Amino acid sequence: METMPQPSGSDERPFADRLAAALPELRAYASRLVRGIEREELVQEVAARALRSAESHDPRRPLAPWLRRTALRAWIDAHERGAREPASVPDPQVAVESDELRAVEMHEEVEHWLGRLAPAERDVLERFHRKGQSLREISAALEMPEGTIKSHLHRARRRLAALREVEDED
Structure with a gap:
């Protein structure tokens, strides 16, 4: 089976390697959104989302803008649903209402x-x-x-x- 030639602008490294190389820039961007431990949580969430959706990234396009978009979406998602879950919830209905x-x-x-x-x-x-x-x-x-x-x-x-x-x- 013949492999298709890569487009001239594509990065032929495995996605995980390109993601690892982009982490310092992602951390810098995340620092503009959140501080401290929340920054690392955001970076981890973005990395996890990126790995789950690696096939949706076009290797001919730069990875950093795609990761920044993912980071902002993750940050907005976290704020829209509430950043923290309660430690223990005695009544599931109360938890649902509280989450909503x-x-x-x-x-x-x-x-x-x-x-x-x-x-x-x-x-x-x-x-x-x-x-x-x-x-x-x-x-x-x-x-x-x-x-x-x-x-x-x-x-x-x-x-x-x-x-x-x-x-x-x-």
Whole structure:
């Protein structure tokens, strides 16, 4: 059986090796979202998701942006459903109601943070991280240069991280 030639821009290393090489950059990005032990938990969650979904990554595309998108989604997911589970729950119905309440509260909190972004930044952030659109797709949809899209995305991430830090201080 003949193997297909790899595209010229692809990385031929096994996915796990490419993931291991990308971990320092992933940790740096995660540090902008969370601090301390939560950072390592986020990195571990992203690595686990990446390994489970390795086949969905196109080796012709850089791994780092894919991991950053996964990290932000994991961070939002954690905040929308509540970061911590109760240690023991005497009544399962209470736990379900508590989880639902926590998820609603976290969703409202994330929406509050997103609401504090400039409309263009929020739109770009949601298109990129929630809808999974590429920079090129966003650029075409919004009729803006890709550089402007990148700037909006960077500012939105930086602002969310700053809001998170202020929230942690309170």
